[in-house]
Amino acid sequence: MLLTKRNKSSVGLDIGANSIKLVKLDWTKSGYSVGAMAIRELPNEAIIADEVRDREAVIFNIQSLIDQVDPKIKNVVVSISGYGVITDKFTIDKKSGSEAEQAILFEAEQRSPFDVEDVTMHHHVIRADEETKKQEILLVAARNEFLNSFIDLILDSGLHPVVVDVDAFATLNAYANNYDIDPERSTALVNIGYDVTNVLYLHEGYYHSTRDISVGTREIYNAIQKEFRLNTELATKAIKGEMKDSIDQDMLKATVIAATEELVSGMELAFSYFKTQAKVDKVDWMVLCGGGALCPYLPEFLQSKLNIPLEIMNPLRNIDYDPEMFQYLEPEKIAPLLTVPIGLAMRKTR
Numbered sequence: 001m002l003l004t005k006r007n008k009s010s011v012g013l014d015i016g017a018n019s020i021k022l023v024k025l026d027w028t029k030s031g032y033s034v035g036a037m038a039i040r041e042l043p044n045e046a047i048i049a050d051e052v053r054d055r056e057a058v059i060f061n062i063q064s065l066i067d068q069v070d071p072k073i074k075n076v077v078v079s080i081s082g083y084g085v086i087t088d089k090f091t092i093d094k095k096s097g098s099e100a101e102q103a104i105l106f107e108a109e110q111r112s113p114f115d116v117e118d119v120t121m122h123h124h125v126i127r128a129d130e131e132t133k134k135q136e137i138l139l140v141a142a143r144n145e146f147l148n149s150f151i152d153l154i155l156d157s158g159l160h161p162v163v164v165d166v167d168a169f170a171t172l173n174a175y176a177n178n179y180d181i182d183p184e185r186s187t188a189l190v191n192i193g194y195d196v197t198n199v200l201y202l203h204e205g206y207y208h209s210t211r212d213i214s215v216g217t218r219e220i221y222n223a224i225q226k227e228f229r230l231n232t233e234l235a236t237k238a239i240k241g242e243m244k245d246s247i248d249q250d251m252l253k254a255t256v257i258a259a260t261e262e263l264v265s266g267m268e269l270a271f272s273y274f275k276t277q278a279k280v281d282k283v284d285w286m287v288l289c290g291g292g293a294l295c296p297y298l299p300e301f302l303q304s305k306l307n308i309p310l311e312i313m314n315p316l317r318n319i320d321y322d323p324e325m326f327q328y329l330e331p332e333k334i335a336p337l338l339t340v341p342i343g344l345a346m347r348k349t350r
Contacts, residue, residue: 192292
């Protein structure tokens with residue numbers, strides 16, 4: 001096995017509705033290298049729309065994944081998304097210290113649909129304008145009930161969450177570390193999950209906004225199972241492109257397209273909202289990641305339907321790894337699925 005040097009490392013753990021993904025990154029002088037990587041699928045209804053329905057099954061699979069990779073792993077970087085998370089952006093006068101904190105708290109109280117005492121908040125300065133003495137602030141708030149339940153799940157799995165991030169920002173982190181952000185074009189980073197699709201917009205080279213769409217690839221899985229009368233295992237193989245000789249590909253394409261109607265409608269609405277807010281005529285570029293990026297016929301259909309140039313994200317683009325480390329996994333083929341855990345593992349932790 002290669003990559004055996006003892007480097008400082010971080011572990012990104014992505015708990016999705018369909019599967020759990022883990023990536024351990026070693027930090028080297030030249031950048032990042034993969035120290036470990038693993039995926040474990042969950043029972044079909046263990047998690048639905050960010051709600052843990054079968055807690056014991058999720059904990060069992062997290063522990064099994066850790067045992068498979070490295071039982072010594074304790075500290076992990078994790079992420080949340082969905083109804084329990086709120087993101088907002090606003091502009092305030094440039095301040096520092098307690099004055100800045102008070103101004104941000106005031107804005108949060110005006111904007112949050114929840115009582116500020118019921119949420120955990122964090123903010124980040126996106127950019128500051130020295131001429132106008134203004135600064136753009138990104139505010140992220142998570143409902144305490146939602147956040148604490150998730151943290152308890154991690155703790156009960158025998159792990160310690162050193163950072164709790166947001167899926168969309170982990171996607172941005174992976175993108176920013178692997179690609180140059182073009183300030184001349186508006187870019188949408190689209191993470192298509194099993195139940196939720198996260199969309200993050202970059203405008204003029206900076207973060208602009210995020211939007212969660214409450215639909216993912218679950219509908220596609222269900223449609224394939226119904227149309228071809230397949231069990232869950234065979235439907236998974238079909239959607240991974242492993243049954244090309246067993247099922248009619250034209251029918252598969254038609255099934256995928258029919259099952260994508262709600263996703264397309266959600267994306268059209270999200271893109272329309274962004275164009276209004278950013279005062280632009282179009283989204284110039286779309287980058288797909290997550291399980292949906294690997295779904296047969298889906299990327300091509302989205303590109304033609306939305307009429308936006310598209311590419312599939314490769315979060316391993318600037319990361320060293322030894323393919324022989326991963327046995328049955330083929331990192332170059334499943335890379336988009338690893339975007340969130342890679343972005344999480346890139347977070348600097350203390």
